[in-house]
Amino acid sequence: MVAKVRSFNRTVTQRVGALDDAYLSRGRPLGQARLLWEISDGPSELRRLRSRLDLDSGYLSRLVAGLQKEGLVAVETDPDDARVRTARLTPAGRAERAELDRLSDELAETMIQPLNVSQRERLVAAMAEVEQLLVASMVDVRVTDPRHPDAQLCMSSYYADLATRFDGGFDPTVTRPAEDDAITLLVARLHEEPVGCGALKVIPSEHCADVKRMWVSPTVRGLGLGRRLLTELETHARGLGVRTLRLETNHTLVEAIGLYRAAGFVEVEAFNDEPYAHHWFAKTLD
Amino acid sequence: MVAKVRSFNRTVTQRVGALDDAYLSRGRPLGQARLLWEISDGPSELRRLRSRLDLDSGYLSRLVAGLQKEGLVAVETDPDDARVRTARLTPAGRAERAELDRLSDELAETMIQPLNVSQRERLVAAMAEVEQLLVASMVDVRVTDPRHPDAQLCMSSYYADLATRFDGGFDPTVTRPAEDDAITLLVARLHEEPVGCGALKVIPSEHCADVKRMWVSPTVRGLGLGRRLLTELETHARGLGVRTLRLETNHTLVEAIGLYRAAGFVEVEAFNDEPYAHHWFAKTLD
DNA sequence: TCCATCCTCTGACTTTAGTCAGAGAAAAGT
DNA sequence: ACTTTTCTCTGACTAAAGTCAGAGGATGGA
Numbered sequence: 001m002v003a004k005v006r007s008f009n010r011t012v013t014q015r016v017g018a019l020d021d022a023y024l025s026r027g028r029p030l031g032q033a034r035l036l037w038e039i040s041d042g043p044s045e046l047r048r049l050r051s052r053l054d055l056d057s058g059y060l061s062r063l064v065a066g067l068q069k070e071g072l073v074a075v076e077t078d079p080d081d082a083r084v085r086t087a088r089l090t091p092a093g094r095a096e097r098a099e100l101d102r103l104s105d106e107l108a109e110t111m112i113q114p115l116n117v118s119q120r121e122r123l124v125a126a127m128a129e130v131e132q133l134l135v136a137s138m139v140d141v142r143v144t145d146p147r148h149p150d151a152q153l154c155m156s157s158y159y160a161d162l163a164t165r166f167d168g169g170f171d172p173t174v175t176r177p178a179e180d181d182a183i184t185l186l187v188a189r190l191h192e193e194p195v196g197c198g199a200l201k202v203i204p205s206e207h208c209a210d211v212k213r214m215w216v217s218p219t220v221r222g223l224g225l226g227r228r229l230l231t232e233l234e235t236h237a238r239g240l241g242v243r244t245l246r247l248e249t250n251h252t253l254v255e256a257i258g259l260y261r262a263a264g265f266v267e268v269e270a271f272n273d274e275p276y277a278h279h280w281f282a283k284t285l286d
Numbered sequence: 287m288v289a290k291v292r293s294f295n296r297t298v299t300q301r302v303g304a305l306d307d308a309y310l311s312r313g314r315p316l317g318q319a320r321l322l323w324e325i326s327d328g329p330s331e332l333r334r335l336r337s338r339l340d341l342d343s344g345y346l347s348r349l350v351a352g353l354q355k356e357g358l359v360a361v362e363t364d365p366d367d368a369r370v371r372t373a374r375l376t377p378a379g380r381a382e383r384a385e386l387d388r389l390s391d392e393l394a395e396t397m398i399q400p401l402n403v404s405q406r407e408r409l410v411a412a413m414a415e416v417e418q419l420l421v422a423s424m425v426d427v428r429v430t431d432p433r434h435p436d437a438q439l440c441m442s443s444y445y446a447d448l449a450t451r452f453d454g455g456f457d458p459t460v461t462r463p464a465e466d467d468a469i470t471l472l473v474a475r476l477h478e479e480p481v482g483c484g485a486l487k488v489i490p491s492e493h494c495a496d497v498k499r500m501w502v503s504p505t506v507r508g509l510g511l512g513r514r515l516l517t518e519l520e521t522h523a524r525g526l527g528v529r530t531l532r533l534e535t536n537h538t539l540v541e542a543i544g545l546y547r548a549a550g551f552v553e554v555e556a557f558n559d560e561p562y563a564h565h566w567f568a569k570t571l572d
Numbered sequence: 573t574c575c576a577t578c579c580t581c582t583g584a585c586t587t588t589a590g591t592c593a594g595a596g597a598a599a600a601g602t
Numbered sequence: 603a604c605t606t607t608t609c610t611c612t613g614a615c616t617a618a619a620g621t622c623a624g625a626g627g628a629t630g631g632a
Contacts, residue, residue: 001398001406001410002391002394002395002398003394004410004413004414005394005397005398005409005410005413006390006391006393006394007417008302008413008414008416008417009302009306009390009393009394011417011420011421012298012302012416012417012420013299013302013303013306015420015423015424016294016295016298016299016303016420017299017302017303020295020299029617029618029619030618030619031618031619031620032618045579046579046580047578047579047580050579055620056619056620056621056622057579057580057581058580058581058582058583058620058621058622058623059619059620059621060580061580061581061582062581062582065581081578081579081628081629082579082627082628082629083578083579083580083627083628083629084578084579084580084628085579085580085581104292104295105288105292107292107295108288108289108291108292108295109288111291111420111423112287112288112291112423113423114422114423114425114426114427114514115419115422115423115510116510116513116514116517119419119422119510120287122415122419123291123415123416123419123420123423124287124290124291126412126413126415126416126419127290127291127294127412127416128290128294129408129409129412130294130298130409130412130413130416131293131294131297131298133401133405133408133409133412134297134298134301134302134397134409135297136400136401136405137301137396137397137398137399137400137401137409138301139400140400141400224401224402224405227402228400228402231402315587315588315589316588316589317588317589317590318588331609332609332610333608333609333610336609341590342589342590342591342592343609343610343611344590344591344592344593344610344611344612344613345589345590345591346610347610347611347612348611348612351611367598367599367608367609368597368598368599368609369597369598369599369608369609369610370598370608370609370610371609371610371611
C-alpha cells in the first residue's frame with residue numbers, strides 16, 4: 001500500500017508538479033508567480049498572504065513591490081486598521097490572471113489529449129476520487145481549548161447551522177448548557193481553517209460520557225469527517241475509562257442519525273430533557 | 287473535464303509536491319537531493335545524469351563535488367573511456383539512501399493514516415488508476431526515421447519479442463523484407479526511451495497500405511498504447527489518401543489479433559506469402 | 573497615558589540555482 | 603598525423619530565494 005502511494009507520488013510530482021511551475025510562471029520568478037496566483041483569488045491582506053504562503057515579511061514585501069512595479073497589483077492601506085495593507089489586482093493584473101487561467105487549461109488539456117475518450121473519463125473520475133480522499137487526509141483533528149477562537153467559530157457556525165435546519169429555528173439560550181471547562185473538544189481543521197468539531201462531556205461517576213456539538217462544515221461534507229470525529233471521540237472516551245457513550249439529536253438531522261446508527265449507537269429512552277431533542281442514542285464500549 | 291484536472295493538479299501539487307521536497311531533502315539543497323536520489327538507483331555516468339536531469343555540465347560537476355565532500359558518493363573514471371566519470375554511493379551514501387526510503391515511506395503513511403480502511407483502499411486504487419493513465423499520457427508518439435537509433439532499438443526488441451513468442455522462433459532474414467525508405471514509422475517514447483512502434487507501407491497505386499512492425503514494450507502493456515499507435519497510423523493513412531488498410535499476423539499474437547478486431551479489422555484471404563503469417567486482416571477507411 | 577504588540581518596510585546579508593566561456597584530456601573520425 | 607568531437611571541470615558571473623535585525627507607524631490594553 002505504501003509502495004503504491006510512493007509510486008504515485010513520484011509519477012505525479014514528475015508529471016504535474018514540474019510542468020505546472022514552468023508553465024504557469026510566465027517568465028516571472030516562481031515566488032512572484034505563486035503570490036500573484038494567490039492574490040488573484042480576491043483582495044488579500046498581506047498578513048494573510050504571509051501566513052498562507054509561509055513567507056518572511058521582508059521577502060513578501062519585496063515580492064509585492066515587484067508585482068506592483070509590473071503594474072499587476074495595487075496595494076492600499078486598510079481603512080479600519082492602518083497597519084494592515086491589502087493587495088488586489090489592477091485591470092492589467094486581471095488580464096494576466098485570465099492568461100494564466102488559459103495556460104492552466106491548456107496544461108490540463110495536454111494531460112488528457114493523448115488519451116482516448118474512455119481513458120479520459122476514467123482518468124477524470126480517478127482524479128476526483130484521489131483529490132477527495134487527499135483532502136480528507138489533509139484534515140487535521142486535535143483537542144482544542146473551547147475558548148480558542150477556532151472553537152468559538154465552530155460553535156457559532158454550528159448554532160447557525162442548527163437554526164436553519166430545526167423546525168422553528170434554534171435558540172442557544174434555550175438548550176441545555178454545557179460548561180466549557182468540563183468537556184473535551186476536538187476541532188477539525190483544513191488549511192488551518194476550522195471545518196468541524198465534536199465534544200465529549202464525561203460523567204466520571206457513571207463511567208459515561210455524552211457526545212455533544214457534532215458539527216461538520218458543509219464545505220467538507222462527504223469526506224467521512226463526521227465518522228472520523230466520532231471515532232476519535234470514542235477513542236478518547238475509552239482512554240478516560242468511559243464505558244457508555246450517549247447522545248441526543250433532533251429529528252431533522254437525518255445524516256447524523258444515520259451516522260450514529262452506522263457507528264453502532266442504538267436508540268434508547270430519553271435520558272435528559274434537552275428541549276430540541278427527539279432521539280436519544282447510546283453505545284456500550286468494550 | 288479540464289476544470290477537474292486543474293483542481294486535481296492544485297490539490298495534489300499542494301499535498302504531495304510541496305511536502306515531498308521539504309521532507310526528502312534532509313537539509314540538503316534540492317538540486318543535490320534530486321541528484322542523490324538519482325545516483326542511488328545505481329552507478330551512473332555523469333553524462334547520463336546530466337541528460338536525465340537536464341543539468342548544465344558545470345552545475346552538475348559542482349553538485350557532485352558537494353555530495354562527494356559529504357562523503358555520500360564516490361566518483362571514478364570509466365575504465366573503457368577515460369573521459370567518462372561514474373558516480374556511485376559510498377556506504378555512507380547507502381545509509382543515507384535507506385534513511386530517505388524510510389522518510390518516503392513515512393510520508394506515504396501520513397497520507398493514508400487519517401483515513402479509515404475502506405477510504406484507504408479507495409485511495410490506493412484510484413491512485414493506481416491515475417498513475418497508469420498519466421503514464422499513458424506521457425507517452426509521446428511521433429514519426430521517426432527508420433534509421434534512427436531509437437527505431438533500430440525498437441526493431442531489435444520487436445524481433446527478439448517475436449522470437450520468444452512464435453512456435454519455432456523467428457528469423458528476420460526469412461520474413462518478407464520491408465524497405466526502410468518506403469515506410470512511415472511511428473515510434474512511441476516514454477521519458478525519451480523507445481517503448482513501441484508501428485509502421486505504414488503505402489502502395490499508392492492501389493490506395494492501400496500495409497500496417498507493419500506493430501510492437502509495444504512489455505513495460506507499458508495495458509496502457510492502450512497498441513490501440514493508440516493503430517489509431518495514429520490510421521490517421522496518417524487517411525491523410526495519404528489510403529482507402530484500405532491491411533495487415534498479416536501470427537496466430538500466437540492473440541492480444542494483437544484482439545486489438546485488430548476491436549479496431550474494426552476483418553479477417554480476409556491471404557494477400558501475400560509472408561511465411562510467419564496465419565491471419566490476414568483488412569479495414570476499409572471512409 | 574504609556575507600553576507592549578502588530579504590521580510593514582528597508583538594508584544587509586547568505587545560500588541556491590543556474591548560465592556561459594573556455595581549458596584540458598581522451599576518443600573518434602579522416 | 604591531424605582535426606573534430608566528447609566529456610568533465612574551473613572560473614566568473616547573474617538572478618532568485620530566503621533570513622535577520624531593526625526602524626517606524628498604528629493599535630489595543632492596562
